[in-house]
Amino acid sequence: MVIFGEGPDEIFGGYLYFHKAPNKEELLHENIKALHQYDCLRDNKSISAWSSEARVPFLDKEVINMAMDIDPEWKMIKPNQERIEDWIVRKAFDYEENPYLPKKIPRTIENTREFDDIVPDDEECTGDRLSYLGRLRYGYRISSRLSLM
Numbered sequence: 001m002v003i004f005g006e007g008p009d010e011i012f013g014g015y016l017y018f019h020k021a022p023n024k025e026e027l028l029h030e031n032i033k034a035l036h037q038y039d040c041l042r043d044n045k046s047i048s049a050w051s052s053e054a055r056v057p058f059l060d061k062e063v064i065n066m067a068m069d070i071d072p073e074w075k076m077i078k079p080n081q082e083r084i085e086d087w088i089v090r091k092a093f094d095y096e097e098n099p100y101l102p103k104k105i106p107r108t109i110e111n112t113r114e115f116d117d118i119v120p121d122d123e124e125c126t127g128d129r130l131s132y133l134g135r136l137r138y139g140y141r142i143s144s145r146l147s148l149m
Contacts (some may be wrong), residue, residue: 007058011067013075014086024072058114 009015040056047054057063075088093100 001055002047002051004047005055005058006040006043007063008086008089011058011064012070012086012088013072013077014089016019016075016077016085018075018085021076024076036107 040059043056044056070088077083077085077087090101
């Protein structure tokens with residue numbers, strides 16, 4: 001059994017691009033709605049390939065219900081108030097007398113880049129980039145042997 005850390009970014013607003021949300025109601029809706037279709041499914045398939053089983057404690061029903069009861073305003077990134085990404089999760093483990101986390105946590109690459117920089121626009125994913133030679137030219141990996149036939 002393996003414990004996965006999936007979920008807190010989605011249910012607690014940890015991604016840096018969440019600050020672009022038009023309002024607090026739309027902050028988490030899309031990510032939570034599709035979480036089981038992508039991240040959890042990928043993790044389940046990956047771990048099953050090794051004949052093991054995954055546990056995802058942050059996606060426990062009680063944790064999700066508790067997270068949904070928190071006003072989305074508290075989950076939004078607000079640098080002027082020292083609320084950075086994952087602020088609410090960091091505060092949950094921030095005890096003065098017995099801290100679980102160090103005072104300064106390095107930011108990871110996934111949190112320092114904007115979502116728009118990682119995922120190309122639709123126009124960039126069409127035409128030549130989808131063909132076999134186009135994928136080679138733009139440096140995309142060939143996903144299977146079938147692509148070579």
